[in-house]
Amino acid sequence: MEENRTKGSLLLAVCVSGDTMNEEEDMDPSAAAPPSPTVSQRDQWMVESQVFQIYQLFATIPPNAQSLMLELQRDKHMEYLTKGLRHLGSAFSVLDANRPWLCYWILHSVALLGESVDDELEDDIIDFLERCQDPNGGYAGGPGQMPHLATTYAAVNTLITLGGQKSLASINRDKLYGFLRQMKQPNGGYRMHNEGEIDVRACYTAISVASVLNILDDELIQNAGDYILSCQTYEGGIAGEPGSEAHGGYTFCGLAAMILIGEVNRLDLPHLVEWVVFRQGKECGFQGRTNKLVDGCYSFWQGGAVALLQRLYSIIDKQMEEALENFTTSDVSEKKESLDGTSSHATCHFRHEGTSESCSADFKNIGYSFINEWSAQEPLFHSIALQQYILLCSQEQDGGLRDKPGKRRDHYHTCYCLSGLSLCQYSWSKHPDSPPLPKVVLGPYSNLLEPIHPLYNVVLERYREAHEFFFAGS
Numbered sequence: 443m444e445e446n447r448t449k450g451s452l453l454l455a456v457c458v459s460g461d462t463m464n465e466e467e468d469m470d471p472s473a474a475a476p477p478s479p480t481v482s483q484r485d486q487w488m489v490e491s492q493v494f495q496i497y498q499l500f501a502t503i504p505p506n507a508q509s510l511m512l513e514l515q516r517d518k519h520m521e522y523l524t525k526g527l528r529h530l531g532s533a534f535s536v537l538d539a540n541r542p543w544l545c546y547w548i549l550h551s552v553a554l555l556g557e558s559v560d561d562e563l564e565d566d567i568i569d570f571l572e573r574c575q576d577p578n579g580g581y582a583g584g585p586g587q588m589p590h591l592a593t594t595y596a597a598v599n600t601l602i603t604l605g606g607q608k609s610l611a612s613i614n615r616d617k618l619y620g621f622l623r624q625m626k627q628p629n630g631g632y633r634m635h636n637e638g639e640i641d642v643r644a645c646y647t648a649i650s651v652a653s654v655l656n657i658l659d660d661e662l663i664q665n666a667g668d669y670i671l672s673c674q675t676y677e678g679g680i681a682g683e684p685g686s687e688a689h690g691g692y693t694f695c696g697l698a699a700m701i702l703i704g705e706v707n708r709l710d711l712p713h714l715v716e717w718v719v720f721r722q723g724k725e726c727g728f729q730g731r732t733n734k735l736v737d738g739c740y741s742f743w744q745g746g747a748v749a750l751l752q753r754l755y756s757i758i759d760k761q762m763e764e765a766l767e768n769f770t771t772s773d774v775s776e777k778k779e780s781l782d783g784t785s786s787h788a789t790c791h792f793r794h795e796g797t798s799e800s801c802s803a804d805f806k807n808i809g810y811s812f813i814n815e816w817s818a819q820e821p822l823f824h825s826i827a828l829q830q831y832i833l834l835c836s837q838e839q840d841g842g843l844r845d846k847p848g849k850r851r852d853h854y855h856t857c858y859c860l861s862g863l864s865l866c867q868y869s870w871s872k873h874p875d876s877p878p879l880p881k882v883v884l885g886p887y888s889n890l891l892e893p894i895h896p897l898y899n900v901v902l903e904r905y906r907e908a909h910e911f912f913f914a915g916s
């Protein structure tokens with residue numbers, strides 16, 4: 443966006459500069475006419491105009507009206523989610539491959555708002571997901587359908603969000619492990635389902651569920667880092683598959699998966715930081731990829747990637763120092779690296795400082811140590827601006843959240859806008875359990891949501907219960 447406009451004005455400056463034109467061109471009025479805008483430019487200007495109208499209105503109203511505009515419509519959102527849950531009950535009998543996702547989006551939103559569902563509905567959801575569980579492992583989009591990694595991730599996160607013995611014990615981890623092994627490809631990637639596509643989403647969903655359920659092992663990890671690394675593009679972000687375009691959704695997936703397998707230091711992190719921070723635009727929200735439109739759901743995908751990067755400062759610093767060293771004394775530093783193995787590309791992270799066990803010994807606890815070693819660094823994005831976009835542009839006053847003004851609310855955007863809002867609110871916290879200062883929460887303090895585990899996107903307290911359950915005795 444910004445780049446486009448900068449390039450556009452540079453181009454215009456060259457075109458109107460007299461030096462480059464002869465007299466005949468100077469006389470021709472059409473030569474000076476600006477090129478007609480592209481469809482993407484028009485779309486961008488339209489969104490900017492809608493967003494800035496809202497910000498303009500906000501800037502001109504009295505403070506008490508401003509506070510009202512910034513209020514998170516908790517009750518309305520709960521009404522919308524409850525309606526969705528009621529509909530979900532009747533949708534359980536309808537043929538649809540998205541139902542575990544609907545369960546996750548709705549229940550995770552409810553949990554973010556600090557609420558829960560009644561026992562009867564909870565039982566219905568556990569029973570429904572039980573029927574989606576394949577006898578040979580993994581969860582399908584509906585009973586009798588083919589198991590799929592995306593719905594497996596959604597089902598596992600739903601059951602963790604519900605919590606409790608019945609819910610957590612309903613996951614057949616042995617069979618699920620078998621399904622993950624079946625999806626694993628020799629190139630290190632994963633297929634989404636039998637004969638399905640191989641992409642970074644599949645790597646993340648497989649690794650995320652294996653990690654949270656304590657079934658991650660060397661076989662599941664083997665070459666996965668090579669595959670994800672091959673998807674980091676020249677822009678710095680991560681694409682769905684090698685050779686594709688960097689995108690926020692896949693960037694979150696690739697980065698989180700690399701952290702969970704202890705190989706995040708293999709990515710070019712400074713380049714990744716550079717790409718992701720420039721995806722937050724003048725509309726205050728994030729776009730998913732270069733020159734595309736802002737969208738509320740990227741508050742989590744891009745905001746989540748930045749939140750993860752915020753905890754990797756020491757590795758980023760090390761990579762930057764090495765790059766500088768390589769730049770100044772390239773061959774000397776190369777020799778040094780090969781002699782003493784100090785290259786960050788040759789060591790295993792994210793580990794406890796000072797330990798020397800192999801990666802395989804400690805990747806099992808990465809998810810847990812990641813939140814306990816929470817760092818106090820500042821956020822790398824404009825957290826207040828993003829909260830402003832979510833509350834003023836993505837929030838529907840009647841409940842539910844959306845992509846952008848003019849779009850309709852839906853459960854996917856409600857889930858990821860709220861997840862992004864929670865990340866913003868805790869982005870300055872020294873520890874995930876320490877309540878944020880009021881000045882970092884935009885709007886009334888009652889806007890505060892529950893904190894999430896940024897690697898799995900489940901509410902932290904529910905993650906902790908699952909961790910105790912699945913790691914007991916290990």
Ligand SMILES: CC(C)=CCC/C(C)=C/CC/C(C)=C/COP(=O)(O)OP(=O)(O)O
Pocket residue numbers: 592595643646647689690691692695729730731734735737743
């Ligand atoms: C865990 C899991 C399953 C993660 C999924 C991650 C995710 C959101 C991937 C995005 C896929 C994609 C290329 C969307 C582009 O849509 P678009 O062209 O409509 O949108 P754009 O213009 O914003 O790029």
Ligand SMILES: [Zn+2]
Pocket residue numbers: 737738739740845855
């Ligand atoms: Zn979206």
